Amino acid sequence: MSQPTSAQPGGDARTELRGSVVADRYSFWYGPKQVLHEISLGVEERSVLALIGPSGCGKSTFLRSINRMNDLIPRISHSGDIRLMGETIFAGGMDTVSLRQRVGMVFQRWNPFPKSIYDNVAYGPRINGQRDRTELDGIVESALRRAALWDEVKDRLRQTALGLSGGQQQRLCIARALANQPEVLLLDEPASALDPIATQRIEELLYQLKEELTIIIVTHNLQQAARVSDRTAFFYMGRLVEVDLTERIFTSPREERTEAYITGRFG
Amino acid sequence: MTSVPGSAPPTSPAGRHKPHATRSQRAAAERTMRTLRRRRLINRVMVGVMYLAALLAILPLILILFHLVREGASSLSLDFFIRMPAPVGEAGGGMANAIVGTLVLVGLASAIGLPVGIGAGLYLAEHRRSRLALVTRFLSDVLNGLPSIVMGIFAWQFLVRPMGGFSAYSAGVALGAMMIPLVTRSTEEMIRLVPVSLREAALALGFSRARTSLTIVLRTALPGIVTGSLVAVARIAGETAPLLFTAFGNQFWSIALDEPIDALPLRIFYYATSPYDDWRALAWAGALVLIGIVLVISIIARYATRARHGLGGD
Numbered sequence: 001m002s003q004p005t006s007a008q009p010g011g012d013a014r015t016e017l018r019g020s021v022v023a024d025r026y027s028f029w030y031g032p033k034q035v036l037h038e039i040s041l042g043v044e045e046r047s048v049l050a051l052i053g054p055s056g057c058g059k060s061t062f063l064r065s066i067n068r069m070n071d072l073i074p075r076i077s078h079s080g081d082i083r084l085m086g087e088t089i090f091a092g093g094m095d096t097v098s099l100r101q102r103v104g105m106v107f108q109r110w111n112p113f114p115k116s117i118y119d120n121v122a123y124g125p126r127i128n129g130q131r132d133r134t135e136l137d138g139i140v141e142s143a144l145r146r147a148a149l150w151d152e153v154k155d156r157l158r159q160t161a162l163g164l165s166g167g168q169q170q171r172l173c174i175a176r177a178l179a180n181q182p183e184v185l186l187l188d189e190p191a192s193a194l195d196p197i198a199t200q201r202i203e204e205l206l207y208q209l210k211e212e213l214t215i216i217i218v219t220h221n222l223q224q225a226a227r228v229s230d231r232t233a234f235f236y237m238g239r240l241v242e243v244d245l246t247e248r249i250f251t252s253p254r255e256e257r258t259e260a261y262i263t264g265r266f267g
Numbered sequence: 268m269t270s271v272p273g274s275a276p277p278t279s280p281a282g283r284h285k286p287h288a289t290r291s292q293r294a295a296a297e298r299t300m301r302t303l304r305r306r307r308l309i310n311r312v313m314v315g316v317m318y319l320a321a322l323l324a325i326l327p328l329i330l331i332l333f334h335l336v337r338e339g340a341s342s343l344s345l346d347f348f349i350r351m352p353a354p355v356g357e358a359g360g361g362m363a364n365a366i367v368g369t370l371v372l373v374g375l376a377s378a379i380g381l382p383v384g385i386g387a388g389l390y391l392a393e394h395r396r397s398r399l400a401l402v403t404r405f406l407s408d409v410l411n412g413l414p415s416i417v418m419g420i421f422a423w424q425f426l427v428r429p430m431g432g433f434s435a436y437s438a439g440v441a442l443g444a445m446m447i448p449l450v451t452r453s454t455e456e457m458i459r460l461v462p463v464s465l466r467e468a469a470l471a472l473g474f475s476r477a478r479t480s481l482t483i484v485l486r487t488a489l490p491g492i493v494t495g496s497l498v499a500v501a502r503i504a505g506e507t508a509p510l511l512f513t514a515f516g517n518q519f520w521s522i523a524l525d526e527p528i529d530a531l532p533l534r535i536f537y538y539a540t541s542p543y544d545d546w547r548a549l550a551w552a553g554a555l556v557l558i559g560i561v562l563v564i565s566i567i568a569r570y571a572t573r574a575r576h577g578l579g580g581d
Contacts, residue, residue: 069471101473111464114487124472173468180472 020045020214021066021184026080028061030073035061037239038080048206048215050225050246053235054261059218062235063186066216067103068096085183101128104177108189110169112161112176117153120161120172124180139179147175148205167198174205185209187217191224203228222262226250234258335558339551347552352518352534355543362553364520365534371522372514372530373504375439380446381496387447388454393480411448418445419509427513435528438514442503449502453495457488490571497568501561507532531557
């Protein structure tokens with residue numbers, strides 16, 4: 001039996017700590033309660049990492065640490081480090097505003113603003129000072145195209161985003177994140193409330209998007225993790241049990257707990 | 268022999284010939300039926316009581332409206348809206364100065380009450396547990412319960428006396444101060460209704476916290492805030508007591524802000540307590556107009572609320 005220490009030690013750990021997003025012995029506390037224990041992993045540029053594990057295992061907390069969304073919660077603390085393109089995200093010079101522009105996020109429950117489709121996508125660039133109409137039009141179109149939504153909405157860009165179907169709204173949220181030209185995209189169970197067809201479209205989309213950016217996705221759907229990700233990290237009770245090529249995690253995991261989880265014996 | 272269902276008590280002789288189990292089953296079924304009948308009866312009585320209570324709740328409004336229309340409608344004419352008050356003994360005359368005066372005062376009060384109230388409400392919603400928020404919330408509830416005449420005396424002491432006379436300003440301040448707690452609390456409630464997910468969406472896009480509050484959150488809550496503000500406006504439009512010490516009333520045309528100004532509630536008060544029949548008739552008409560204004564504002568507020576549920580685009 002392995003001891004409840006940090007991630008898989010040994011030769012692999014060194015090479016893993018390269019990539020566009022790197023967690024280095026990152027621990028996290030809500031008040032006195034430690035919810036993440038020395039997470040160390042690296043996500044290669046232009047790849048998809050899936051975070052899996054039973055509810056409450058810390059995978060969402062870890063995801064929200066990467067763009068510091070947890071900062072909103074009072075009485076949190078952390079140790080260790082998370083690096084984006086080699087820079088620590090906790091440095092004084094790295095404010096959350098610019099960090100979140102570089103690290104986009106898509107939530108479980110789609111949350112478009114109660115505005116038009118166009119304004120939803122244009123909001124981020126506008127905030128960053130982009131006022132030129134033709135430039136904005138270009139950004140909106142390209143973001144919607146990259147989110148595979150353009151053809152469905154190009155004739156009703158001025159209509160409210162809330163009239164779209166759930167799957168379309170979720171892709172709109174992806175487009176909204178893409179309009180900021182992020183380097184990393186975080187997705188927190190983006191398809192768990194969608195029907196199978198909408199889910200499939202999101203998955204296809206991720207496959208295309210990884211050509212240009214780094215994607216980290218939390219999912220409870222193991223088939224989805226297997227389909228979309230290059231590497232998979234298994235979290236359990238706030239610890240990273242194992243991270244490896246997705247194929248290997250699902251066929252020959254090194255850890256017994258990983259195997260037990262993916263074969264449905266717990267979780 | 269069998270007993271007719273529901274007619275015989277369990278002690279009927281017929282029952283004795285039946286097997287034991289069946290008899291107790293029948294007794295149980297009968298008990299159930301009795302309970303059901305009783306529950307249905309109670310239900311009906313309770314629904315009746317609720318209807319009665321609802322009817323009693325709207326009865327005063329209906330009576331007031333009925334009475335106002337009966338007494339006031341005859342004095343209501345175009346003259347009422349465009350003519351000045353006539354001297355005693357002279358027929359006709361209107362309340363043009365009072366109507367305009369009320370609009371001026373409501374405008375002044377809104378200029379003070381809305382920005383302060385909405386700002387404070389935003390603060391309370393965004394920093395709900397800070398010490399300042401707890402104190403502000405409590406004090407604003409206290410202020411809300413403050414009798415309006417106290418507000419009038421306060422404004423008289425601190426504005427009218429130092430300024431050396433009654434004025435529209437002082438009335439605007441008194442009414443504005445009455446609006447603040449109403450607007451503050453309704454704004455806070457509306458902002459709290461904005462889903463956390465929207466806030467997160469804005470923050471995750473790289474909005475600063477201030478910008479998130481001022482654009483996304485405030486924008487989403489806006490229809491509700493408008494409703495709350497209109498309710499507050501409707502509420503102060505009919506206030507009389509604070510005006511007695513501040514606006515004072517004015518028989519003549521005046522919209523100068525540093526002079527006494529007329530207002531509908533004041534004019535109604537003066538006319539209704541006068542010994543002249545035609546003035547008292549005009550007071551009824553004034554009351555009808557005042558309640559009409561409040562009603563219109565309330566209906567607009569209703570409409571704004573409905574628009575919120577539609578959550579339309581821009």
